[in-house]
Amino acid sequence: MNTNRIRKLLAAPFSNKVLALRQVYWRAKTQLYYRPMFKSLGPRSVICRPMLICNADCIEIADHVSIREGVRLEAVRDPYGRTPSLTIGSNTNIEQDVHIVCHNRIIIGKDVSITGRCAIVDVTHPYRDIRAGKIGDLIADENSFVEIEDGAFLGYGAVILPNVRIGKRAVIGANSVVTHDVPEFSVAAGHPAKVISIYSQKLQQWVKPASVME
Numbered sequence: 001m002n003t004n005r006i007r008k009l010l011a012a013p014f015s016n017k018v019l020a021l022r023q024v025y026w027r028a029k030t031q032l033y034y035r036p037m038f039k040s041l042g043p044r045s046v047i048c049r050p051m052l053i054c055n056a057d058c059i060e061i062a063d064h065v066s067i068r069e070g071v072r073l074e075a076v077r078d079p080y081g082r083t084p085s086l087t088i089g090s091n092t093n094i095e096q097d098v099h100i101v102c103h104n105r106i107i108i109g110k111d112v113s114i115t116g117r118c119a120i121v122d123v124t125h126p127y128r129d130i131r132a133g134k135i136g137d138l139i140a141d142e143n144s145f146v147e148i149e150d151g152a153f154l155g156y157g158a159v160i161l162p163n164v165r166i167g168k169r170a171v172i173g174a175n176s177v178v179t180h181d182v183p184e185f186s187v188a189a190g191h192p193a194k195v196i197s198i199y200s201q202k203l204q205q206w207v208k209p210a211s212v213m214e
Contacts, residue, residue, distance in 0.1 A: 022048075023046070026046050026047065026048045026049075027044075027046050029047075030045060030046050030047045031043065034047050034053070034056075037053065037056035037057070038056045038057070038059050038060070038061060039056070039057050039058060039059055039060045040060045040061065040062075041060075041061045042061060042062050042063030042064060042065060042090065043063060044063050044064045045061050045062070045063060045064060045065040045066070045067070046065075046066050046067065047067045047071075048066075048067065048068050048069050049069040049070070050067065050069075050070070050071045050072070050073065051070045051071060051072050051097075052072045052073070052074060053073050053074075054073070054074040054075060054076070055074070055075035055076070055077060055084065056073070056075070058075035058077075058083060058084045058085060058086060058102075059073060059075055059086045059087075059088075060085075060086070060087040060088070061087075061088045062087075062088060062089050062090035062091075062092075062110065063090045063091075064090050064091045065088055065089075065090065065091070065092050065093070065094070066092075066093040066094065067094045068093075068094065068095045068096045068098075068116075069096050069097075070096050070097040070098075071094055071096070071097065071098045071099075071100075072098070072099045072100065072101070073086065073100050074100065074101045074102070075102050075103075076101060076102065076103040076123065076139065077103075078103045078104075078139045078141075079139070080139075080141045082103060082104050082143075084102045084103050084104060084105070085102070085104070085105050085106075086100065086102040086105075086106045087106070087107050087108065088108045089108060089109040089110030089111070089112065089150065090110045090111075091110055091111050092108060092109070092110060092111065092112040092113070092114070093112075093113055093114065094114045095114060095115050095116040095118075096116045096117070097116055097117045098114055098116070098117065098118050098119070098120075099117075099118070099119040099120070099121075100119075100120045100121070101120075101121045101122070101123050102121075102122050102123075102146075103122060103123050103139055103144070104122050104142075104143055104144050104145060105122065105143075105144075105145040105146075106120060106122050106145065106146045106147075107145075107146070107147045107148070108120075108148045109148055109149045109150035109151070109152070109168075110150050110151075111150055111151045112148055112150070112151065112152050112153075112154075113152075113153045113154065114154045115153075115154060115155055115156045115158075115174075116156050116157070117156060117157045118154045118156070118157065118158045118159070118160070119158075119159045119160065120146055120148070120154075120160040121146070121160070121161065121162060122144040122145050122146050122162045122163075123139055123140075123144070123162065124139070124140040124142065124144060124162055125138050125139065125140070126138050126139075126140050142162075144162040144163050145162070145163060146160055146162065146163075146164055146165075147164075147165045147166070148160070148165075148166045149165070149166060149167050149168040149169075149170070149184065150168050150169070151168055151169040152166050152167070152168070152169060152170045152171070152172070153169075153170075153171045153172065154166075154172045155171070155172055155173050155174035155175070155176065155189075156174040156175070157174055157175040158172045158173070158174065158175065158176045158177075158178065159176070159177045159178065160172075160178045161177065161178060161179050164178050164179065164180065164181060164182070165181045165182070166178065166181075166182045167181075167182055167183045167184030167185070167186065168184035168185065169184060169185050170182045170183065170184055170185065170186050170187070170188065171186070171187045171188070172188055172189070172193060173187065173188065173189025173190070173193070173196075174189075175191075176188065176189045176190055176191065176192075176193040177190075177191045177192050177193060178192070178193045179192040179193070180192070180193075182195065183195065183198065185198065185199035185201075186198040186199070186209075187206075195209050196208070196209075197209075
């Protein structure tokens with residue numbers, strides 16, 4: 001920490017000092033305690049008081065990633081022999097109580113913002129065989145995935161379901177449920193989410209898609 005930053009910290013309100021010290025603590029704990037668990041974890045990334053980390057050796061976290069309190073990062077080794085792969089790109093922030101479950105492949109790009117209480121899952125729980133046991137313990141035998149491209153933004157409480165691609169700089173509205181692909185430079189919202197606005201490169205402005213205008 002350089003001299004100017006130390007001076008600013010000393011002059012800051014007490015609450016800011018506490019926050020700064022907590023950040024130093026979590027950064028140190030991330031590198032000394034969490035980092036050896038993961039397949040890879042960038043040197044400037046921070047994990048703050050997660051609720052659950054499972055099979056971290058299948059999780060890759062790039063540099064300068066911020067993961068807030070209560071996050072669940074769960075890589076699941078399914079009974080069919082798949083090795084899960086969960087990757088999180090650089091400069092991505094994952095806010096409080098986010099739930100990510102991966103049994104096959106989840107890719108989160110760089111500069112992605114995932115706000116509080118979102119859920120991202122590539123797991124499907126089959127239910128049609130009523131004699132098969134507890135539904136929550138069952139995982140469908142499928143090569144499902146989720147891909148969230150660079151710069152995307154997930155609003156508070158958004159749910160991203162299996163076999164979905166969210167395009168570059170796409171915005172997902174709060175409490176939306178995404179069941180289909182969302183194109184790049186678009187806004188999607190609702191239950192299930194539908195594209196309500198898209199950026200026209202030709203017009204250089206945001207427009208409503210034809211499906212919304214009808």
